[in-house]
Amino acid sequence: MSPAHRPRRVLVTGASRGIGLEFVRQLLARGDHVIATARHPGRAQALNHLAGEHPGRLHVLPLDVADPKSHAELVRELPLVLDGDGARLNLLINNAGVLHSGERFGHVPLAQMDDSLRTNVTGPFLLTQTLAEHLADGAVVANLSSILGSIARVDGFHTPSYAISKAAQNMATVLLAQGLSERGIVVLALHPGWVQTDMGGDGAQIAAEQSVAGLLKVIGNATQADSGHYIDWQGAPLPW
Template sequence: MATVLVTGASRGLGLEFCKQYAAEGWEVLACCRQPEKADKLAGIANVRLLSLDVADFARIDSLAKEIRETPIDVLINNAGIYGDISGHGFGQLDYAAWAKTLLINTQAPVKMAEAFLPHLQRGKLKRLVTVSSQMASIADNGSGGSILYRTSKAALNAGMKSLSIDLKDLGIGVLILHPGWVKTDMGGPNALIDAELSVSGMRRVIADSTLRDSGSFLKYDGSILPW
């Protein structure tokens, strides 16, 4: 049985990843801050709920030790925050919120890769996947704004691109994925696609990927995005 670990698993894209992988018989390690409140995941076959706040790096390390014997085929860094507070744009930036956004969106996925590297090495598929955003693209930025979110995701992309080179000799493929504008709590009700379509597309990209794709910035439909 293949195993996938998903952060931010209790809602939105993370929840949908868990549902779809579980439905195909994968063992799902569903990580969220309050597993006791993850009602939508409770009772789903093949899903194991694990307590994890990705902002707590000591907890990341302890969880890695707790499941140290578990091979992981696909690790999905999905947990993230928007960060930009209404009314706090340029001229009134909340620098504490910016630091928190960078911690969760940029540093935590790299920390997850460090902590769970041995698990990925023991897996068969060896895929490190990170949910990024088209808003990370510098070339595509024609509207400005959202400084906290944009910078955190652009830095995330740079970090994952470096990891794709650093981990190549270990046979670990690194994918950076844009899920599309999705109807979630973050994406809002006016978004263009639903979570089911987004996740099914991203899962297809993951399944079809080879090491030649490692370090690529891809949309959920497999198309290449500009940096």
Template structure:
């Protein structure tokens, strides 16, 4: 049975990944800060008692990452989906940014995914796959509107990290895919977004299923289209 670990699993894209991979028969380890408060995730767990594991995890907390390592003792991960993320302040004009605006977003979107992968390296199965959820807003080439300094910077940074991970983990056969999930109807994307979580996740799943080591380190749209850096 394929073992899949998902962060930010309590809502939105992370929750949809849980639903679809459970349907595909995976053993799913769903991580979020307060699983006891995640009603939909709890309901899923009741329906998949032997298949879905809920783990409390703040990905910015080193001690909790160590606890996750202990929880996984003797086990291997076939698919790791780093989904948890933060947007930060929206609509701030240039001139009103503060250094503190960057601290939480960079911690969640940049430092935490690297620490997560680093802490789970020994638990990655041979030929494991990693999905890092980024955004097209991290593309420097695609930036035609400016603004959104915090979010753009964080996603450009995770793109760089993903590319390095692809190189450094290649000896173990690990394929790293960096995704733009699309403009998705979530709390972050808003109700006017173009696609549903179901469409986004279905597309990313298909890309992951088809991916090989030759594809590692690519920055891809949810439908598999390669994106500019």
């Protein structure tokens, strides 16, 4: 842990694998206290192994980001795992998401559209709204977006349910930034790059370690002037 780094209380969604798991690893290495969520914590072997290595600093809780009832259950658990009476979160990383591959024009099913919107848009928006009272003034909300949500960058009919949901999530980021501005809470839409994960698939260019290190640097440098912005993992602004 850097001498200049003050430990934060962080909640990471979708933490069982990929970028979410790497966020947990790097946050723990920095000395932060982490609440990591997964739909099925009992199956999250790597996450539970980390919890065993960092007793008291990593708590693993169940969360289905697409289910508001699950949000309420998480909130009931928070006082039991937040360190200190009245303690609040300094950073919320809305990482959980879903991508349905293989979609073709004329054959995009309603079920996949609904699932993408619930998981990638409605879920993070409502979860942030529910957790707002548990966020410290001046906290950061990091929404993991994608360049595929950039309307200006569309060059073909690619992953429509995912792309539409990420574009909508970008709007949710801007609205949350407005709604939380009075408390100095910064809300960011962050593109992690094409990352070598299960979701990233074959041909991905960036290691999860590199992406997360860059994202944490962007988050650490963010100010109120950056709130509501769409930024990549290296800090470059992206077109809506």
